[in-house]
Amino acid sequence: METIFQEFSGYNGTLVKPYYWLYPSHNCLKCPYHIRTGEESRVTYGEFYEAFGFPYGPTMPENKQLIFYEIKAFNGAAIQKGQVTNCTLFNLHAESMLFEKHGYIDSFLYQHIPVGYLTLYTNFTPCNEHGHCCISKIYDFIMRYPEMRLDIYFSQMYHVAEEFTFSFWNKEALKSLAGHWPRVTLNPLSNGVWRTVLYAFVKDIPESTLYQPILPARASADSYNAHMIHFITGIKPYFVDDPIVSQPQESKRLPEYQREKIYPTFFPQPQQGFFQSYPMFMSHLPITQGPKEVTSKPIQIVRHLKMPVDIGKVVNSSDMAPNARKMDEVIVTEQLVKEKGKEVKRDRRRKITDSGKNSSTKS
Numbered sequence: 001m002e003t004i005f006q007e008f009s010g011y012n013g014t015l016v017k018p019y020y021w022l023y024p025s026h027n028c029l030k031c032p033y034h035i036r037t038g039e040e041s042r043v044t045y046g047e048f049y050e051a052f053g054f055p056y057g058p059t060m061p062e063n064k065q066l067i068f069y070e071i072k073a074f075n076g077a078a079i080q081k082g083q084v085t086n087c088t089l090f091n092l093h094a095e096s097m098l099f100e101k102h103g104y105i106d107s108f109l110y111q112h113i114p115v116g117y118l119t120l121y122t123n124f125t126p127c128n129e130h131g132h133c134c135i136s137k138i139y140d141f142i143m144r145y146p147e148m149r150l151d152i153y154f155s156q157m158y159h160v161a162e163e164f165t166f167s168f169w170n171k172e173a174l175k176s177l178a179g180h181w182p183r184v185t186l187n188p189l190s191n192g193v194w195r196t197v198l199y200a201f202v203k204d205i206p207e208s209t210l211y212q213p214i215l216p217a218r219a220s221a222d223s224y225n226a227h228m229i230h231f232i233t234g235i236k237p238y239f240v241d242d243p244i245v246s247q248p249q250e251s252k253r254l255p256e257y258q259r260e261k262i263y264p265t266f267f268p269q270p271q272q273g274f275f276q277s278y279p280m281f282m283s284h285l286p287i288t289q290g291p292k293e294v295t296s297k298p299i300q301i302v303r304h305l306k307m308p309v310d311i312g313k314v315v316n317s318s319d320m321a322p323n324a325r326k327m328d329e330v331i332v333t334e335q336l337v338k339e340k341g342k343e344v345k346r347d348r349r350r351k352i353t354d355s356g357k358n359s360s361t362k363s
């Protein structure tokens with residue numbers, strides 16, 4: 001398989017250049033390692049708050065995307081966890097890099113087939129805007145792994161309000177993606193799921209945060225997200241652990257049938273994983289009968305989203321980043337850990353003189 005990424009060893013995981021031609025830059029704090037795995041994926045509490053708006057409520061950081069992911073086997077065993085961020089230098093969305101064909105995750109899953117579950121915890125819903133086409137990439141991705149389940153938890157809606165140029169296309173794409181229910185679910189982050197994310201991906205969490213109830217502003221936003229995703233996709237979120245404190249103004253304006261109570265259902269995924277060592281929160285959770293049967297019927301699956309742009313176009317690095325150029329740099333802190341499927345050790349000081357020659361890390 002042709003690959004376009006490079007993977008390096010970090011202290012507690014790996015650092016991945018999603019595209020071999022990325023390089024360190026002052027214009028992108030995360031460049032070039034936009035994918036980080038294992039414990040390298042943890043962020044500070046401050047960074048988590050800035051991106052996800054937890055615990056105080058939505059922050060809507062326009063230019064900051066942060067996605068955490070988990071990959072699990074069918075028996076629930078954890079295979080990998082990681083972090084993906086957007087690139088402000090080349091204006092690349094996180095989903096676009098994560099779901100790239102022949103990209104890092106594609107290659108990883110290909111080597112671990114069959115994979116049971118891919119779960120995303122993201123600060124924004126995915127878009128399908130011109131130049132990114134994130135949902136189209138997700139769509140193609142789940143077609144390549146038809147046995148895998150995809151659950152997306154989000155904290156904020158991205159460009160679905162009428163004032164955004166692509167809001168119609170974003171909403172249509174979300175609707176189409178949600179049409180893969182029950183293989184694909186779109187859910188608001190809520191109550192206990194927040195703490196699940198905190199434990200797995202955040203460091204230096206204040207103790208008070210771990211034990212206090214979800215603050216009203218955050219709970220209200222989560223409830224609003226549940227209503228909005230239902231309103232947009234026609235499918236009620238499958239996994240909601242919502243302590244519903246008050247209905248936001250926006251949702252009060254929704255028609256009566258869209259204001260149905262969201263039944264709290266917690267820890268929907270039956271598999272065991274990273275978070276089984278934190279049972280304390282279970283005692284705080286509402287007693288439920290497990291995931292409710294969703295009354296909404298999945299919409300018809302549409303193979304290709306109708307877009308005003310050429311969404312089927314295969315992403316080409318030269319198209320995406322006209323400024324991409326051959327590098328002449330020295331990487332002194334990492335070492336290449338895999339090449340052509342074999343473990344190799346290399347001198348830590350490794351000079352890259354031709355980006356093309358160093359583009360492949362796996363066969």
Ligand SMILES: [Zn+2]
Nearest residue numbers: 028031087088
């Ligand atoms: Zn970048």
Ligand SMILES: [Zn+2]
Nearest residue numbers: 093127132134
């Ligand atoms: Zn996007």
